[in-house]
Amino acid sequence: MIHSVIAAATEWVSPQVDYHALAPEIILATGLCVVLLADLFLDESRKWIISSLTGFTLLGAMLPVLTLGLSESSVRSMFDGRYVVDEFSVVMKAMFLIAGYVVVLLSTKHVEEDEYWQGEYWFLLLSSILGMVMMTSSRDLVSIFVALEFLSIPAYMLAAWRKRDIKSNEAGMKYFLLGVFASAVMLYGMSLLFGAANSTLLVDLGKSITATGGLSALHALGIVFVIVGFAFKVSAVPFHSWAPDTYEGAPSPITAFLSVASKAAGFVALVTLLFVAFPQASGVWQPFMWVLSVLTMTVGNVVALRQTNIVRMMAYSSISQGGFVLMPLAVAGMSEVSASALRSVVVYMLVYAATNLGMFAVIIAVSRKTRSGEISSWGGLFSYAPGLATLATIFLASLAGIPPLGGWIGKFTAFQSLLSSGSGWGYALALIGAVNSVVAFGYYGTIMREMWMKPVPDGDTTRVVVPGSLALALGITCVATLVFGVLPGVATHFGDIARITGAFGG
Amino acid sequence: MEMLRDHNWMLSVGTFLPLLGVLLLLVVPKANEQLIKKVALFTSIATVAVGVWTLFRFDFGNAGTMQFVDEKTWIPLIKSSYYIGLDGISLPLYFLSMVITLLVVIYSLDHIPSPGNPKAFFSLMLVLQTGMAGTFIAQDLILFFVFFELVLLPMYFMIGVWGGENRQYASLKFFLYTMFGSALMLVAFLALFFKTGAESFAIPYLVEHGGALAKNVQIWIFAGMFIGFAVKVPMFPFHTWLPDAHTQAPTQGSVILAAILLKLGTYGFVRIAIPVLPEAAKAWAPYIGGLAVIGIIYGALGCLAQTDMKRLIAFSSVAHMGFVMLGISTLTSFGMTAAMFGMVAHGLITGMLFFVAGSVKERYHTLEIARLGGILKQMPHLGWILGFSCMASLGLPGLAGFWGEFPAILSAYSPAAGLNETVFRVYMVIAALGTVLAAAYLLWLFQRVAFGEPKPEFAGGGHGHDDHAFHDVNKFEWFAWTPLLIAILVFGVVPNLMFKVLDPAVQVVLSGFKG
Incomplete structure (x- = not known):
């Protein structure tokens, strides 16, 4: 048996590896080893170095992403097209790294002041980000699955970070069980697809759909299962039930991370699959996306209106925001719409990431003083912390x-792409989206009202101390939110991605 | 279309100067209220100075032509650009928004409503000013939309933080109504964009190509815009946010709301909906006219039933905006010019009435009509200013209100070709009845509030603890009000000052209807 392995090994030819293209992943992988080791050798008083190391790793990984973005050859395909670095993946990688960096800034003080060891925290965080960065380039069912697990498993553990807190345990457990369940469903779907196409390469999947002269039942079933799996990941209704409990129980910076980065990673995979593997099967997934989108934004919104805990409200808000991201996908199968749908998803995610991370930064800062998650504890914030209240607004x-x-440019591009389809379904969804965006103000307005118009609940108007790292996070996200809004050309410039490499027909 | 591009920096400076003031305000410490007031005052004076300079530079002989046109790339991906310009329709409103903001700032120097915090108050006011001015110069639908929405949040906070007892309910209602309208408006804008070939959001481009759309497509797109603009005007039956918002808003908020914000809606009809979608406008006109006269009568009856002075003035806005919309719905240059005049006149007069209401409230701590009385005896200046404003508001010839109302009614006698004359003549008669009711409720208000003897509870000079409870009009009030009073009189005596600016621009707007 050993003999046959050696024989196979001699036949094995090393694949072409483009180290420039893989540099971000390599830096991250090296960084997470360093972080893990450093934790062993640093004594308690110098643990803060680890969080800085994590931050530097992420910034270091940004460098090759920047050079990749600026380099001439825009598409670098490796391993027979299973791992591709193109415009789409570079933009998304940059987003994950920056979002990760902001999460590090949010975590620094939070973890330091907590009662738990902090070493693994940073290691797990980096692992999860590495998984996301890999997801952006995966163009094969296997690598998508590996990336997904890579980003999910550390996230389960992070959600249960405060191990002596029952809520945190609940958060991690729910997230884990439902996440694993979703993975299983997805894996089953993938196996069906593999059976139908005899390949795990996404491009081959697409070809097999046309080659067999139409869509087979096996394809359709596989596609539905895979989409359901990712619907869990992006917490689309009715697969959202884990999100509010997990968000409430997890440490706040991790909640921010889950609601932004983890969700975006799910969308990245979903978009890659829809655009590269199943463009010919739009008859299957378009109606599915339509229903999913309507349910997600409507249910998310309506339930959010009833929340009294700010993190739970933000959980439902992020569910409903996911519905808006899904909107253009309901018409993305049409060839003339697909490009604008892709742009809209990317633009929406960029803007949403900046805004939502910023909001969580404010929540973390405010809860340092109020020690409460109730919305009513935000009463009169404007009178004693006008800066934070303005930022939150x-x-x-x-x-x-x-x-x-x-936010408006994200919603705008989504509406634009829906209406450009010219179909009645597109118009109907746009109208539903428009109504929902008004309803959403109901609960966002609740927080604003609390901050601006209500009295301070306990009369305690001590200043809110914002640590430097948190201030930096607030600064980054606020500038991004304003720039995206006033000069939307910046967001749409990064979102102007003609297509995902390997997409069918290209 | 021919355009003048000279001095095109002027509009941008005039629009964004208030934001510079906001930045300055941000660095001034909250405790230094004197400096905050100075910065706000100086900013709004500088803004008006730019506005005056714009008036000087404006080529009145070419009022129908877009002037000071500037076009810069903004969001290339969605083919929207920073495209601004000013013509005879925009000019009066653009300048009015600057002047009103300055007057409101002057008034606020002495009247910061509770709970104080002038820093935030003035910042919001200046942001509001940028949004208002920007809406009137935008020549691109997306830019228009952004400015149109920019006014929402500051007004929401102004009502919600500095407003009356029921302020939270009123501010949320205001916000949700307006936002609902603008969401549908945005969908309509996008539909228009794609139906005209997805080439551009520029209004001139859309005016050129919108007319070629099939009639039923136009009607649907118009429906979306109609809801967006009608909520803002507000037209019956979308008006229910207005009485609440006005009643609860602080004086400054009410003045800005009445004088400028309501005009964003009517301006939208004149600038966008009607010229871009002429066929739909014709189809919709009888219904718009119908809702307008319902608004006139409903608003007037509402006024007669009010017991609160401010709420009464708010309902009178519904009636007055009904006249404006009636003028617009005739689709004639006569009616539309009257409507534009009516917009400015209503801005001046109702703004003035809200100022007076605010000062009455400050002195008597109530606006309950039944508790007031004898203002003319206690404060003759304030009483006469109230009387003057009421006369102007009911459309007394010789004052500005007349020239908005009377021609608007007259124009309904012969609406544009293709519209049913009988229907519009019926509207004319109903609207004329509305003026009688207007005289009734305004004179009755004046009589109850200003005539007679002061009520016993106030006869002694008001609440002892409040020193200036019954001081007549003070110098801040004189400074803030005199320009409005003069303008009401001047435009009443020489209405042609404004008609000659408006008319050529209205002709251009309606050029799609000839032939």
Whole structure:
């Protein structure tokens, strides 16, 4: 047996590896080893070095992403097209790295002041980000699955970070069980697809759909299962039930991370699959996306209206925002719409990431003083912390999609892409989206009202101390939110991706 | 279309100067209220100075032509650009928004409503000013939309933070109504964009190509815009946010709301909906006219039933905006010019009435009509200013209100070709009845509030603890009000000052209807 392995090994030819293209992943992988080792050798008083190391790793990984973005050859395909670095993946990689960096800034003080060891925290965080970065380039069912697990498993553990807190345990457990369940469903779907196409390469999947002269039942079933799996990941209704509990129980910076980066990673995979593997099967997934989108934004919104805990409200808000991201996908199968649908998803995610992280930064800062998650504890914030209240107002208004703050351009591009389809379904969905964006103000407005118009609940108006790292995070996200809103050309410039490499027909 | 591009920096400076003031305000410490007031005052004076300079530079002989046109790339991906310009329709409103903001700032120097915090108050006011001015110069639908929405949040906070007892309910209602309208408006804008070939959001481009759309497509797109603009005007039956918002808003908020914000809606009809979609406008006109006269009568009856002075003035806005919309719905240059005049006149007069209401409230701590009385005896200046404004508001010839109302009614006698004359003549008669009711409720208000003897509870000079409870009009109020009073009189005596600016521009707007 050993003999046959050696024989196979001699036949094995090393594949072409483009180290420039893989540099971000390599830096991240090296960084997470360093972080893990450093934790062993640093004594308690110098643990803060680890968080800085994590931050530097992420910034270091940004460098090759920048050079990749600027380099001439825009598409670098490796391993027979299973791992591709193109415009889409570079933009998304940059987003994950910057979002990760902001999460590090959010975590620094939070973890330091907590009662738990902090070493693994940073290691797990980096692992998860590495998984996301890999997801952007995966163009094969296997690598998508590996990336997905790579980003999910550390996230399960991070959600259960505060191990002596029952809520945190619940958060991690729910997230884990439902996540694994979703993975299983997805894997089953993938196996069906593999059976139908005899290949795991996404491009081959697409070809097999046309080659067999139409869509087979096996394809359709496989596609539905895979989409359901990712619907869990992006917490689309009715697969959202884990999100509010997980968000509430997890440490706040991790909640921010889950609601932004983890969700975006799910969308990245979903978009890659729809555009590269199943463009010919739009008859299957378009109606599915339509229903999913309507349910997600409507249910997310309506339930959010009833929340009294700010993190739970933000959880439902992020569910409903996911519905808006899904909107253009309901018409993305039409060849003349697909490009604008892709752009809209990317633009929406960029803006949403900046805004939502910013809002969580404010929540973390405020809860340092109020020690409460109730919305009523935000009463009169404007009277004693006008800066934070103004920032929160900016982020909330952006989430609600009010110009001239970032959120509107995301919603706008989504509407634009829906209406460009010219189909009745597109128009109907746009109208539902429009109504929903008004309803959403109901709960974003609740927080604003609390901050601006209500009295301070306990009369305690001590200043809110914002640590430097948190201030930096607030600064980054606020500037991004404003710039995206006033000069939307910046967001649309990065979102102007003609197509995902390997997409069918290209 | 011919355009003048000289001095095109002027509009941008005039629009964004208030934001510069906001930035300055941000660095001034909250405690230094004197400096905050100075910065706000100086900013709004500088803004008006730019506005005056714009008036000087404006080529009145070419009022129908877009002037000071500037076009810069903004969002290339969605083919929207920073495209601005000013013509005879925009000019009065653009300048009015600057002047009103300055007057409101002057008034606020002495009247910061509770709970104080002039820094935030003035910042919001200046942001509001940028949004208002920007809406009137935008020549691109997306730019228009962004400015149109920019006014929402500041007004929401102004009502919600500095407003009356029921302020939270009123501010949320205001916000949700307006946002609902603008969401549908945005969908309509996008539909228009794609139906005209997805080439551009520029209004001139759309005016050129919108007319070629099939009639039923136009009607649907118009429906979306109609809801967006009609909520803002507000037209019956979308008006229910207005009485609440006005009643609860602080004086400054009410003045800005009445004088400028309501005009964003009517301006939208004149600038966008009607010229871009002429066929739909014809189809919709009888319904718009119908809702307008319902608004006139409903608003007037509402006024007669009010017990609160401010709420009464708010309902009178519904009636007055009904006259404006009636003028617009005739689709004639006569009616539309009257409507534009009516917009400015209503801005001046109702703004003035809200100022007076605010000062009455400050002195008597109530606006309950039944508790007021004898203002003319206690404060003759304030009483006479109230009387003057009421006369102007009911459309007394010789004052500005007349020239908005009377021609608007007259224009309904012969609406544009293709519209049913009988229907519009019926509207004319109903609207004329509305003026009688207007005289009734305004004179009755004046009589109850200003005539007679002061009520016993106030006869002694008001609440002892408040020193200037019954001081007549003070110098801040004189400074803020005199320009409005003069303007009401001047435009009443020489209406041609404004008609000659408006008319050529209205002709251009309606050029799609000839032939």
